[in-house]
Amino acid sequence: MMVHTTVFIVLGVVTLGAALAVVTSKNLFHSALFLMLSFVGVAGFYVLLEAPFLAAVQILVYVGAIAVLIIFAIMLTRRLMAEDLVQRNAQWVWSALGALLLFGVLVVTLVQVNWPVVEAAVPEDSITALGQDLMGPYVIPFEAASILLLVALVGAVIIAREEE
């Protein structure tokens, strides 16, 4: 249990520190790299919760696809590569207020909701169960999500297509 808690604290510090660095860093490329570190920290939490599948998917989707795309966009935008980027504008007070409000709501929810806890240990083969559930009771949301992704894919191809 000691090890578990220590790892949790280290992961928390890394994740939150990286997230803080994302908004305070003066260089947009550094921000993107810190964002990635934060994502990796979240993957670490999944490992700690004995959900290796989610951890791998977290790295694959967030670090491998989303973060690389962000970096790619940054690198292609010439002006944004300049040093000493100003990370805030006149509206920072309001956004800070909004963020604080959201934080408050989350804290209240966390404390007040009676979270259902199962005493049993995490099943050995959770992936098979996950797959069967996705293809069984949750097949309609699953298919809806895949159709949505397909539509987005086709849309992207049409937008990017050269005029002939």
Place this chain on the structure above:
Amino acid sequence: MEFLKDLFVNIGLWFSGWLTGFMPAWGVEVVTGFLGAIILVFIGLFAVLILTWGERKVIGRMQDRIGPNRWGPYGLFQPIADGIKMLTKEDIIPTGADRWVHLVAPILVIIPAVLIYAVIPFGDGLRGADLNIGILYIVALSTIGTISILMAGWSSNNKYSLLGAFRAVAQLITYEIPLVLSIITVVLLTGSMSMVEIVENQTVPYMVSMPLVFLVFMVAASAELYRAPFDMIEADSELIAGYFTEYSGMKFVMFFMAEYINLLAMSGVIVTLFMGGWRFFGLEEILPFLNPFIFFAKCAFVIFLFWWTRATFPRIRIDHMLGMAWKALVPIALVNLLLVGLVDKLVEGTLLTSGVLLIVNIIEMVILLAILDKVGGKTRAKTMERVAAQQG
């Protein structure tokens, strides 16, 4: 004799048994885990020494040279001499470079390469960990390599490095799709993502029953390893050395090492997914201590295939390369996935399934070649017309 039968596993058991004599249980776990990790890392490092020598020797022979031959028998100590030379080089950080990112990139490129070894089964019971997400873990790790290439290319403050990094992202992301689709085909047949179970369920190697899937995976893998003919990322005649142009000394060696550690890891994955891992016609049952030797012999064969293609094919232009992935490999992989799913559902029995899969694959290949011939002919006719119009 009984002890010899499963030599490596028994050595491990004996060692942990010996530790239990004077250590608490958690101590034994820490020590054996630590030693195992060190052994896994050293497999990668040792591979770098052998593979650099091997590649230069094999490519040399194919180009009618003799390759390294001065230092040691058959030039075997050449990698050590190279290593010492690299250590004495000056460590340079270019002006205007992003110091920290520049320093972290070579470290970050080597970590995922080494971590892959944790899940590769070298033999029955010889593995770092049997994760039930084994192959997904490898795919997830390989994406971190992409980031480190981006970091190296961007932080160097050099146009060639940046261009190399751009090409890297385009190429790695593009070829990841056919790669993962081929992996899914194997996972579909096996019903598991664990590397150990994939090997255990392979009575007939998937390379034999699904040659087309194997081919797609090999092409995508050589693009993921950015080996020639897909070495656009570091195309030396265009980009000097691509993303690691500005690196010198030990940091250069890190990129170099990562390349070869990845090469062995990827061939280990190919051997596991398509060639039956440590299994070899029942030999693994009679003499289990041969398992890792069988595994590495198969790896050597796959690596030789990579070297062979490198020596044979000229570099492909970047737009052709990306076009090939999107217009050829991805559709093939998707059709493959569909057909394999159908066959797996409709046909009963392992051997029968393998036979039907092979027939389906051959028919697919014939149709594919016909389509490619037609499309290629059309493009060729168009080009010839244009050339004729320009001249006339």
